[in-house]
Amino acid sequence: MxxxxxxxxxxxxxxxxxxxxxxxxxxxxxxxxxxxxxxxxxxxxxxxxxxxxxxxxxxxxxxxxxxxxxxxxxxxxxxxxxxxxxxxxxxxxxxxxxxxxxxxxxxxxxxxxxxxxxxxxxxxxxxxxxxxxxxxxxxxxxxxxxxxxxxxxxxxxxxxxxxxxxxxxxxxxxxxxxxxxxxxxGHFSPARLAEIAAREGDVVIQDVCSEAALAGSGTGTGDEVLLPLLRSRQSRVRSAGVTALHRTGLHARAEPFLYDRSSMVRACARWVMRQDGRDPVELYRARCGDGDVPAGAPIGLAESGSRADAALLWPLTGHPLAVVRAQAVAGLRVLEAQGLQRLAPLLDDPAPGVVRESVAALVPWAHLLRDEELTLRLAPDLPRHIRVGAFRLLAARGGPAYGEGVRMLVDDAEPKLRARARAFVGRTAPAGRRRAE
Incomplete structure (x- = not known):
């Protein structure tokens, strides 16, 4: 410049x-x-x-x-x-x-x-x-x-x-x-403000327009305002629309949002359901026991239930849908369920999201995992997400196995693993050697 x-x-x-x-x-x-x-x-x-x-x-x-x-x-x-x-x-x-x-x-x-x-x-x-x-x-x-x-x-x-x-x-x-x-x-109508909020990427403008759309339509908020908000890809906008369902008396329309991908939207939906005298926890439990489990049901149950609900989540870690498996693992982590080392087989899951959630859940339990089962997962012929997860758990364990993993990956073809391994070498090398390198 x-x-x-x-x-x-x-x-x-x-x-x-x-x-x-x-x-x-x-x-x-x-x-x-x-x-x-x-x-x-x-x-x-x-x-x-x-x-x-x-x-x-x-x-x-x-x-x-x-x-x-x-x-x-x-x-x-x-x-x-x-x-x-x-x-x-x-x-x-x-x-x-x-x-x-x-x-x-x-x-x-x-x-x-x-x-x-x-x-x-x-x-x-x-x-x-x-x-x-x-x-x-x-x-x-x-x-x-x-x-x-x-x-x-x-x-x-x-x-x-x-x-x-x-x-x-x-x-x-x-x-x-x-x-x-x-x-x-008053440059825009409430319906137009709702449309702007629904497609806008800036969070400040989302809030300004969604709040103005709901305020401008009053208690008689109709679908011309609610539907753009509820269908928005932006979680803040959907949250505003879901919360408005209480004011309009349309509490039942909040139930599908109990399983939303956004924790903010799920929390708003639970609040609306409670205002209508319904217990969202019971709805979560019923859906987690169904054959057709919504993707957001396991994590929603964990956010609002108790540790006893882990019994409903463990079977879902083997669900055919990867998103349900991932959310079940995330729910077990939120509930701080006992025996999370049982999730170790999921480190080989074909879905990166499942492995990512499993690694996050296993980090506090990494000391209970065996060095060799993690080191074997660093093999160059394995999928990238499995190798990255295994290396993160080795780092959490530390010790000689982690050093061996670093030596294996310092010249690896995978950029992320290679960078992490070299960063470790740079931190542990003597100052004179770092300067020379």
Missing amino acids: RDEMEAAARRLADGTPLAEALDVSSATAWIALDEHVRTELRWRRAAAGRTWRAATFSGVGEPGPSAVALALCDPDGRVREAALAPAGAEPSLLPLIAIRCADWVAPVRDGARALLRAALPGAGAAAMPVLAAVILRAGVRLRGDAARELLESALRRCDAVTLDAVLASEDRAGRRLAHRMAVER
Whole structure:
């Protein structure tokens, strides 16, 4: 980034237009340019051999936008202050004006805020996304809150097209603020908010939109709001939808979510069922004893049951479905069941998820396993997940067998095993040998 900013500053010093010298659509580029120019005091114009500061306000003619951009970043507060007047006539320089709103020099700071206050209402859909991103990043600085307040005020009053542009911005902070403002303005219907929450990847926006969707629909929340939430791939959004089932009186619809893949959703579903006077533990026990076991039933039983329920989970470690086997092993670990060393045969399971859960359960019991049965599982012809699990348990045991495993794997073809073995060698080698290597 330093080399990029050096090249950009040199191009600006030579009079190259802003859009050609810098990626003006990137908030990172604007902020990096400001930081770079302020710390580099010896910029030379390639042709004239003078510092760009001397050429910027030499009194000969009007400075162009490129020269003004550099002057706005100048380490000398007097130069920055003098640059504000010509900058106010150049909309393309608004990102640098926004940065100057947090300037440590009061006249620069006050002048920049006045310019930003006047310019923000007319910024438009093309300029507002990057401007918002710059303001929010600079807003974390000391004295940066004033520009953020101006931005919030502008987003409350801007036209729908401009707000939509910020809502679709690639900048995460800008999108978060825009969604808050959209909720405040009533920009979306509850159904639309539910759809946004259901497909959104950012957890903050998920919460903002799901909460607003449910609040906006009140106690009469219908399927147009509930279904997008309940069908979402995002666990936080499903949790919000499941919790809302209590308010709407649709408690029975929470039962399938007792077996959800997310612990958060399962917990919400159990709460809803209890509000309806039903005991989720009994439902879990019944399903774990069925021939058709939902994948989340074993771990759900472990989360809400007692150690006595381990008797229902042990048979499920041999279930035909790998996901049920894995969840049964995870449930036994949660219940801290006795005799978990009985899980050792599952270290050869063809499903990586089952082996992963078995290893996690066996780590506290690793001292009860035999060295040779773990060392044999390091053989290069075995599946990767079996070898990785065995090596992790050898590491938990320590001792000579672990050292032997390290020697076996230090030049192994599997990158993960090789890296772990070499890391151990690096930690245990004498300092002089490590330096030589």
